[in-house]
Amino acid sequence: xxxxxFYNAINISLNGQYKKIVRLKEKYGxxxxxxxxxxxxxxxxxxxxxxxxxxxxxxxxxxxxxxEEYPKVLKEIPWPPxxxxxxxxLPEKNxxxxxxxxxxxxxxxxxxxxxxxxxxxxxxxxxIISG
Numbered sequence: 553x554x555x556x557x558f559y560n561a562i563n564i565s566l567n568g569q570y571k572k573i574v575r576l577k578e579k580y581g582x583x584x585x586x587x588x589x590x591x592x593x594x595x596x597x598x599x600x601x602x603x604x605x606x607x608x609x610x611x612x613x614x615x616x617x618x619x620e621e622y623p624k625v626l627k628e629i630p631w632p633p634x635x636x637x638x639x640x641x642l643p644e645k646n647x648x649x650x651x652x653x654x655x656x657x658x659x660x661x662x663x664x665x666x667x668x669x670x671x672x673x674x675x676x677x678x679x680i681i682s683g
Contacts, residue, residue: 556614557604558583559635564603565596573634612637649679 559573562583566572576586576595587595607614615621616635621642626632636642643649650673652666670680 555583556616556635557600558587559616560603560607560614561587561598561600562595563635565598570631570634577634607637610639612639614638615642643679643681647679648677649681651681653682 562573562576576589577583580586580589587600589595614635614637617627617632622636623642626636652670654662654666658666666682670682674680
């Protein structure tokens with residue numbers, strides 16, 4: 553199985569806790585080894601392949617920081633994401649993009665505004681990145 557499959561499993565198991573995921577990767581050298589390490593029960597064993605299939609069914613792709621397709625601009629920030637989940641395509645080098653970032657507890661009005669704004673921007677050729 554590929555490394556991204558195990559990153560996904562660890563990410564789910566640790567609820568995206570960046571510092572813990574980084575620590576495990578540094579300690580074990582790979583997400584696969586970290587997943588099977590047991591790490592004091594910290595990494596909950598989940599159905600790795602089932603979770604990976606869920607991504608595929610939803611047409612969600614995942615690239616890791618070390619992969620060629622990973623956006624170079626993200627490697628320049630202090631704490632780049634270890635993996636990026638995405639639908640569609642990644643932006644081209646000179647493509648105009650905008651990030652839409654919000655709260656996990658968005659109101660109905662906030663969600664509607666974000667959706668309408670994203671749709672309008674997409675219609676004029678601006679790529680939408682959300683997180």
